[in-house]
Amino acid sequence: MNSFILRTTGTAMLLCSFAALADEDITARFRPDPSNPMVNKFENTTPISSICAAHIPARCKALGIFSLRDETLRIASNAPIIANHEQERHGFMVKVPSDWRDLTVTHTATQETEIVQVRIAGIGGFWSIPRPPGVSGWAQPGVGWSTQWRSAPSPCQSTNHLAAGTASASYFWLTPEGAGPCSRKPSEDLLRMSVNTMEYAYELRTPNPLGMSSGLYTGSITYSMGPGGDYDFGDVMMPSKNALTLNFTLSVEHDLKVDVPPGGNRIELVPQGGWQAWLSQGRKPARLFRDQTFHISASSRFKMQMACERVIGDTCALRNTTDGHEVPVDVSVSLPHGLNREDGGAVIRQPLLLSGAGTEQFQPGFYVSRRPGTLHFEVQKPYADQMVERGGSTYAGQVSVIWDSDL
Structure with missing residues (x-):
């Protein structure tokens, strides 16, 4: 979750x-x-x-x-x-x-x-x-x-x-x-x-x-x-x-507001096209992922941070509830037009790291009012293979994503 x-x-x-x-x-x-x-x-x-x-x-x-x-x-x-x-x-x-x-x-x-x-x-x-x-x-x-x-x-x-x-x-x-x-x-x-x-x-x-x-x-x-x-x-x-x-x-007085749709705080990672190819053909998934849309309103500079229930390196971990095996989950963010990096570039799949590197400041070029952005969650293939080998088990973990106007 x-x-x-x-x-x-x-x-x-x-x-x-x-x-x-x-x-x-x-x-x-x-x-x-x-x-x-x-x-x-x-x-x-x-x-x-x-x-x-x-x-x-x-x-x-x-x-x-x-x-x-x-x-x-x-x-x-x-x-x-x-x-x-x-x-x-x-x-x-x-x-x-x-x-x-x-x-x-x-x-x-x-x-x-x-x-x-x-x-x-x-x-x-x-x-x-x-x-x-x-x-x-x-x-x-x-x-x-x-x-x-x-x-x-x-x-x-x-x-x-x-x-x-x-x-x-x-x-x-x-x-x-x-x-x-x-x-x-x-x-x-x-x-x-x-x-x-x-x-x-x-x-x-x-x-x-x-x-x-x-x-x-x-x-x-x-x-x-x-x-x-x-x-x-x-x-x-x-x-x-x-x-x-x-x-x-x-x-x-700035506006900074993020809305996540109902149920959007519960993320289920799945292969491209779902699990059918694995179940029917034994084809291992290339990755496990989920893109979660949110709506953001922002008129001020802000930064994004991440906190984890479990940690691997500079990112969060998912843990097998049966044997304790852990794999890293990569988290990144794409922001709507008008919200830019410090260098003025667009924010497309910008990695979210525990260190905060790369997400220290986003700057609005104009007031963005309830525009859609996306959080990207992904377990890459080497780790997805490890998870599939433990078929029938459940991996879970908690990731906190923070939008913060206090720079």
């Missing part, structure tokens, strides 16, 4: 989160979907702010960006903003870390590391100025003040978002990768200006979840704020903080 053991050490789900100072928690999750096995991406589950939730949801979805609102950050002028100032840094200006930045996340248990990439893909906020002049102070000859804020200055890109009162407005501009400063000049002097809420969008590049272990990964990235910093608002608009830290927590 052969027993099949599935042992997993957790599940595999990817979850990302940011936080720090005035920071936000960002969560994303990888959970394999049997209905879409080829889609192996992380789902961002972070509650998004109103920009992507209500104002430009289709644009955000198309760009793959997500918005957050920081209500604790205040950006205030330290001097009047002079009308039509010549130096860009002397008025309203925004520059964000729109380039891709790498950060390392580390598995809290195994210390494995992965790289996450993040960039700031948009910036906006709610600004206020004195009245007079109020919002009309941003008008320029031939261009109304609302157009100035609804249509983003280059190199930023417009979202057409604008909500305004007589002395305040909220805006939001997209920041393409590597974008430099974006700014606006008032046509009238402004005694002061403040931004009381900052809203920003981020874009993520996450690791391949199929190559990650189950569990939690953590890491962080810190952006400087202020003149010359990663977040730069010029020399007049000063932020209330000098740094913004984004803390990540990645949680990975």
Whole structure:
């Protein structure tokens, strides 16, 4: 009799989160979907702010960006903003870390590391100025003040978002990768200006979840704020903080499940075509074998191991229940397309050995959902001859096959 053991050490789900100072928690999750096995991406589950939730949801979805609102950050002028100032840094200006930045996340248990990439893909906020002049102070000859804020200055890109009162407005501009400063000049002097809420969008590049272990990964990235910093608002608009830290927590939940059909844990080894040739013609069988099908679902790396009731060399033994004679039984495995060896090769009749050699790691190329595999059991001819010579006796033994996601 052969027993099949599935042992997993957790599940595999990817979850990302940011936080720090005035920071936000960002969560994303990888959970394999049997209905879409080829889609192996992380789902961002972070509650998004109103920009992507209500104002430009289709644009955000198309760009793959997500918005957050920081209500604790205040950006205030330290001097009047002079009308039509010549130096860009002397008025309203925004520059964000729109380039891709790498950060390392580390598995809290195994210390494995992965790289996450993040960039700031948009910036906006709610600004206020004195009245007079109020919002009309941003008008320029031939261009109304609302157009100035609804249509983003280059190199930023417009979202057409604008909500305004007589002395305040909220805006939001997209920041393409590597974008430099974006700014606006008032046509009238402004005694002061403040931004009381900052809203920003981020874009993520996450690791391949199929190559990650189950569990939690953590890491962080810190952006400087202020003149010359990663977040730069010029020399007049000063932020209330000098740094913004984004803390990540990645949680990975994998699927590893093996189903053996009813009765599939009891293996009877027989010759090709059955015993009739031996019984009627005395023809010795070339081998004794049985192929047992199973169904496997896997989104994570795993290894296979074998344990035996009785051992011969690096494999299991079957024992004659009458005289104690033992013969080795060879066990091998074939896995479905999508589950590969470490070198990328297909898994076809890969020997299962007590030492574990050759089955230390199998890697999914995509999520395999309930696909058939085969365990092959065989007693080779020299040993089958020995068994036949003891006709009428029974050979038995127990083999445990283990699928293990704990590498």
